Amino acid sequence: MSLLRVEALSKKFGGVNAVEDLSFDIPPGVVYSIIGPNGAGKTTLLNLLTGIYQPSAGRIVFGGHDLTGRAPYEYANHGIARTFQNLQVFFNMSALENVMVGRYMQERCGLAAALLRTPRLARAEHACREEAAELMRYVGLHNYLSAAADAMPYGALKRLEIARALATRPKLMLLDEPAAGLNPTEALELDDLIGSLTGRGVTVVLVEHNMRLVMGVSDHILVLDYGRKLAEGPAATVRNDPKVIEAYLGSGVAAAAEMHR
Amino acid sequence: MSAQFTQYLLTGLTVGAIYALVALGFSIIFNASNVINFAQGEFVMIGGMATVSLIAVGLPYLLAIPLAVAAAALVGLALEKFAVEPARGASVVTLIIITIGASIFLRGLATIIWDKRFHALKPFTGDAPITIAGATILPQSLWVLGVTLAVVLALSWFFGRTLLGKAMLATSHNRLAAQLAGINVRMVLFLSFGLSAALGAVAGILIAPITTTSYDVGVMLGLKGFAAAMLGGMGSGVGAVVGGIALGITETMSAGYLSSAYKDAIAFVIILAVLFFMPSGLFGKRGGERV
Amino acid sequence: MLARLASPRTGGLLALAVVIALLPLALTNKYFYDIAVLVGLNAIVCVGLNLLIGYAGQISLGHAGFFGLGAYGSAILASRYGWPPLAAMLTTTLAVAALAYLVGRPILRLKGHYLAMATLGLGVIIFMVITTEDKYTGGPDGIAVVPLSIGGFVLQGERIWYWVVGALLLVAVWLALNLIESPAGRALRALHSSEVGAEVVGINAAEHKVMAFVISAVFASVAGSLAAHYSGFVTPGKVAFLHSIELVTMVVFGGMASTFGAVVGAAVLTTLPQLLAAFEDYEMMLFGAVMMGTMIFMPRGVVPSLARLFQSRRQQPSSGEGSGT
Ligand SMILES: Nc1ncnc2c1ncn2[C@@H]1O[C@H](COP(=O)(O)OP(=O)(O)O)[C@@H](O)[C@H]1O
Numbered sequence: 123m124s125l126l127r128v129e130a131l132s133k134k135f136g137g138v139n140a141v142e143d144l145s146f147d148i149p150p151g152v153v154y155s156i157i158g159p160n161g162a163g164k165t166t167l168l169n170l171l172t173g174i175y176q177p178s179a180g181r182i183v184f185g186g187h188d189l190t191g192r193a194p195y196e197y198a199n200h201g202i203a204r205t206f207q208n209l210q211v212f213f214n215m216s217a218l219e220n221v222m223v224g225r226y227m228q229e230r231c232g233l234a235a236a237l238l239r240t241p242r243l244a245r246a247e248h249a250c251r252e253e254a255a256e257l258m259r260y261v262g263l264h265n266y267l268s269a270a271a272d273a274m275p276y277g278a279l280k281r282l283e284i285a286r287a288l289a290t291r292p293k294l295m296l297l298d299e300p301a302a303g304l305n306p307t308e309a310l311e312l313d314d315l316i317g318s319l320t321g322r323g324v325t326v327v328l329v330e331h332n333m334r335l336v337m338g339v340s341d342h343i344l345v346l347d348y349g350r351k352l353a354e355g356p357a358a359t360v361r362n363d364p365k366v367i368e369a370y371l372g373s374g375v376a377a378a379a380e381m382h383r
Numbered sequence: 384m385s386a387q388f389t390q391y392l393l394t395g396l397t398v399g400a401i402y403a404l405v406a407l408g409f410s411i412i413f414n415a416s417n418v419i420n421f422a423q424g425e426f427v428m429i430g431g432m433a434t435v436s437l438i439a440v441g442l443p444y445l446l447a448i449p450l451a452v453a454a455a456a457l458v459g460l461a462l463e464k465f466a467v468e469p470a471r472g473a474s475v476v477t478l479i480i481i482t483i484g485a486s487i488f489l490r491g492l493a494t495i496i497w498d499k500r501f502h503a504l505k506p507f508t509g510d511a512p513i514t515i516a517g518a519t520i521l522p523q524s525l526w527v528l529g530v531t532l533a534v535v536l537a538l539s540w541f542f543g544r545t546l547l548g549k550a551m552l553a554t555s556h557n558r559l560a561a562q563l564a565g566i567n568v569r570m571v572l573f574l575s576f577g578l579s580a581a582l583g584a585v586a587g588i589l590i591a592p593i594t595t596t597s598y599d600v601g602v603m604l605g606l607k608g609f610a611a612a613m614l615g616g617m618g619s620g621v622g623a624v625v626g627g628i629a630l631g632i633t634e635t636m637s638a639g640y641l642s643s644a645y646k647d648a649i650a651f652v653i654i655l656a657v658l659f660f661m662p663s664g665l666f667g668k669r670g671g672e673r674v
Numbered sequence: 675m676l677a678r679l680a681s682p683r684t685g686g687l688l689a690l691a692v693v694i695a696l697l698p699l700a701l702t703n704k705y706f707y708d709i710a711v712l713v714g715l716n717a718i719v720c721v722g723l724n725l726l727i728g729y730a731g732q733i734s735l736g737h738a739g740f741f742g743l744g745a746y747g748s749a750i751l752a753s754r755y756g757w758p759p760l761a762a763m764l765t766t767t768l769a770v771a772a773l774a775y776l777v778g779r780p781i782l783r784l785k786g787h788y789l790a791m792a793t794l795g796l797g798v799i800i801f802m803v804i805t806t807e808d809k810y811t812g813g814p815d816g817i818a819v820v821p822l823s824i825g826g827f828v829l830q831g832e833r834i835w836y837w838v839v840g841a842l843l844l845v846a847v848w849l850a851l852n853l854i855e856s857p858a859g860r861a862l863r864a865l866h867s868s869e870v871g872a873e874v875v876g877i878n879a880a881e882h883k884v885m886a887f888v889i890s891a892v893f894a895s896v897a898g899s900l901a902a903h904y905s906g907f908v909t910p911g912k913v914a915f916l917h918s919i920e921l922v923t924m925v926v927f928g929g930m931a932s933t934f935g936a937v938v939g940a941a942v943l944t945t946l947p948q949l950l951a952a953f954e955d956y957e958m959m960l961f962g963a964v965m966m967g968t969m970i971f972m973p974r975g976v977v978p979s980l981a982r983l984f985q986s987r988r989q990q991p992s993s994g995e996g997s998g999t
């Protein structure tokens with residue numbers, strides 16, 4: 123049984139086919155990586171998988187539910203969480219509050235309870251705060267428990283987004299280039315974090331240019347090029363696929379530079 | 384076409400031309416700076432009131448009008464220099480409040496320099512109505528239409544053909560790229576306030592002989608011009624003209640055929656209805672930020 | 675314990691209560707009480723409006739419309755139709771909430787300047803309806819309003835009103851502070867910063883914007899009803915575009931996303947015209963200049979700017995952290 127099923131998905135922007143006739147299945151419990159050069163349509167695909175963009179054609183079925191055409195918050199309600207390549211941190215809040223926002227779906231309450239701050243809500247808020255702090259420690263942000271989000275360095279913000287996404291208790295987590303912009307040490311620490319997510323029962327979709335990271339944690343790899351599927355299969359197979367090497371891994375300085383980022 | 388319909392059409396065109404000029408002022412400043420200048424209506428007021436004063440001291444129209452336009456343009460430049468420029472990077476709401484503060488300031492200043500009374504301005508060339516297809520039109524309305532047309536043509540030449548105009552357009556499309564291409568973006572911003580103010584003043588002078596002028600004529604004209612610019616799609620020159628004319632005609636028609644009591648409300652009902660179906664106006668840019 | 679007192683909710687509320695309790699020592703005549711009541715009523719509007727503008731980040735240039743609907747609704751039902759004032763007020767409030775909900779849904783899909791235009795238009799339309807339908811509203815001349823009576827007790831006189839409005843302001847602030855610290859309030863602040871960021875954790879942004887819009891409309895409407903009963907008269911001036919602008923200015927002046935800022939903004943900008951009245955002809959010009967000046971030099975508003983100044987003073991010896999991006 124697949125957790126996520128994508129059927130003939132397409133997205134056009136004017137004349138550009140950012141994603142074209144793409145189909146794949148993701149079984150539960152894996153780390154499923156999506157790689158491809160810049161502009162291949164990876165971010166667009168994640169935007170489609172979270173309802174931020176509506177597909178031009180095709181279907182998205184998650185956990186047996188057809189979510190095509192739904193709003194982003196409905197995708198979240200079904201258990202899909204994500205992080206962003208262009209950070210979408212709430213900079214007007216503390217780091218802890220950012221993660222608490224992630225607990226929204228479990229915490230939400232009636233307007234009356236919110237306005238009157240019922241004792242029950244006060245207790246729930248307390249628990250929420252504890253749990254958010256716990257998640258921050260889990261992603262390695264123990265030093266930022268009382269920091270304001272707008273005072274945190276880039277690398278910490280990327281982890282903050284992971285903690286916020288985890289706070290939603292997702293079944294599926296989409297990570298858009300989590301290692302981009304991190305220094306080598308920070309990138310190395312990410313391996314363990316991503317690897318441990320499946321242990322928490324979270325299936326991971328990883329979009330990433332850092333091939334060391336991808337090869338280290340992936341069970342399965344999908345290669346995109348110009349919005350289309352170039353190759354797909356277990357990590358070891360894809361790594362040695364001549365098509366992939368030619369289109370992505372092998373050619374030129376740019377790709378080489380990307381690999382070493 | 385009944386004579387009454389023609390009459391409403393002509394009146395609507397005249398009013399619409401004025402809205403178009405004010406809307407163009409909004410759009411030019413918006414393009415250069417992303418600021419909605421709520422003091423735009425005050426330029427209309429300054430144009431009209433200054434002309435009244437200059438005529439009163441005995442100047443002929445030929446001198447009074449350019450002087451009044453220049454005065455408004457100077458105020459526009461000063462507004463940019465002393466109120467908008469120092470607040471660069473502030474939020475949309477903050478900038479809105481700054482320009483509204485400026486409009487209150489200018490209105491207050493007007494009550495001191497001038498007064499709170501209504502002033503009539505003599506029509507440019509007599510007031511004997513001209514009959515067209517059973518409807519009458521004032522010579523002043525012809526002035527309004529003619530000058531507006533000339534201004535629109537001049538602006539399209541300016542933005543299409545001159546280096547400065549092209550620089551201003553480039554800045555509105557992509558500020559950073561314009562800056563990299565060596566355009567002095569700050570100068571563009573500065574000049575756009577002067578140009579918008581001059582446009583507003585022209586509108587104020589043209590309409591004063593028809594509706595009279597006073598220290599607070601700018602309030603409603605400013606809001607309607609804003610509505611016209613929004614209707615066309617803020618930032619679009621064509622949109623401003625089409626929006627202005629469309630607003631003027633619809634307003635006059637519905638005041639004539641439906642209810643004159645709600646004449647001033649019609650512009651806002653239209654704009655709400657349009658925004659309901661087209662959240663970026665008729666000609667506005669679509670699409671939001673990318674994530 | 676000290677930390678708890680210093681938290682905005684407990685400490686701030688306490689401080690506000692103390693100010694309200696002690697202020698009468700300085701209010702030496704009826705005129706001062708009158709201004710204090712007006713401050714309180716405006717502050718109630720601003721505390722609500724701040725939820726929308728400051729926290730949810732959605733501008734409204736039409737809230738005088740809701741204030742006016744509250745005032746005229748109470749006036750018409752209580753004075754023309756003889757309803758008990760409280761029933762009139764309650765009905766009016768519910769009607770305003772329903773209206774805000776209905777128009778809020780389409781309007782709040784708009785962003786930035788388009789939202790500004792739409793809310794402005796809404797306010798202007800309400801104003802025009804009120805000035806035109808003079809059969810009910812008295813048109814430009816306004817309408818007299820019966821005093822507020824609860825049971826057999828008639829609320830009259832600045833002093834009684836002072837305590838009533840003071841208590842209601844405390845309640846309004848308490849409700850707002852509670853909301854902000856709740857999941858719904860965090861959702862508002864989140865969508866202000868990043869709408870997609872909020873949506874992908876399951877927040878229905880549109881629904882929350884409408885919620886903030888309705889709450890702010892209700893606060894404005896209640897304050898409008900109270901103002902009508904208090905002054906015994908309403909005129910369309912309180913519904914006009916300029917009053918909407920005054921309200922927004924109070925919020926921004928005090929400091930967006932600061933509930934106490936909204937109160938301070940209302941206090942300063944309600945008293946300022948009274949002070950400037952001494953300058954007669956120059957009043958309008960000075961008011962405009964103050965508006966521009968504060969926004970240019972304190973774009974974040976008075977309270978956050980002062981708080982920041984205070985904080986950086988305290989932190990100076992240790993380190994310069996917290997400057998952020
Ligand atoms: N909102 C948008 N509007 C127009 N074109 C877009 C938009 N988002 C993405 N694209 C285009 O779609 C293509 C794929 O982009 P993207 O998904 O960001 O690639 P990747 O994440 O793989 O680098 C690019 O050509 C990009 O310009």
Ligand SMILES: [Mg+2]
Nearest residue numbers: 164165166207
């Ligand atoms: Mg990308």
